[in-house]
Amino acid sequence: MTTHFAEVLARESASLAGVTDRATLAGWRRRVVKELMTPRSPYALALRQSGDAPERAYLLDRWLELIAETLDRLLQSGAADNPACPSAQTPRAAIDAQKTAVLILAALHGGSTLSQIARDPWPLNAALDIALAPFAAAENDHRARTGNE
Numbered sequence: 001m002t003t004h005f006a007e008v009l010a011r012e013s014a015s016l017a018g019v020t021d022r023a024t025l026a027g028w029r030r031r032v033v034k035e036l037m038t039p040r041s042p043y044a045l046a047l048r049q050s051g052d053a054p055e056r057a058y059l060l061d062r063w064l065e066l067i068a069e070t071l072d073r074l075l076q077s078g079a080a081d082n083p084a085c086p087s088a089q090t091p092r093a094a095i096d097a098q099k100t101a102v103l104i105l106a107a108l109h110g111g112s113t114l115s116q117i118a119r120d121p122w123p124l125n126a127a128l129d130i131a132l133a134p135f136a137a138a139e140n141d142h143r144a145r146t147g148n149e
Contacts, residue, residue, distance in 0.1 A: 002051060004042035005059045011042075012063055016070045025074065025135055029128055036112040037121050044116065047109050060105065068101035074135060095134050107131040 019025050035043035046059055075095060111127030129136065 002046075002055055004045040005055050007042040008046045009059060009062055009066075012066050016066045019070050019074070020077070021074070022135060025070075025132070029132065032108065033121055033124055033128070036108065036124060037115060039116065044112065047112055064101050064105050067104050068097045071095075071097040071100055071135070100131070100134065103131040104128070 015028055015031065019028050032043065035041045036047070038044060046056075075097060107124070107127035107130065111124035114123035114127075115121050
């Protein structure tokens, strides 16, 4: 397996295993955005449309599984509940971890492409805002827009 694919899977396996609540999910998001905004990082290299197609497919399938497992764990623990804004929350039963994982991975892939072209983290953050909405802690829009935390 290509080095950057293996590195991304190793990091994601360890990082997502440590996601236990909204705060650690937000930390995961910040780290991945930073990685994807660094042109020569293993993450940016892994999501490029070049290289071995079966290896890319394996990377995306495995990453999708890791994200879905994390979302399932968060849903079981009640991390999708937002006591600060009960009217804005999506009922846990209505959240499909597999579909949400696909949405998150699509946001990472498409958002990073747009952000790298624009050299601005805003498109990636905007895509992730939508994908992670059921799990998002309230954050200042300016910080999410500019990528500053």
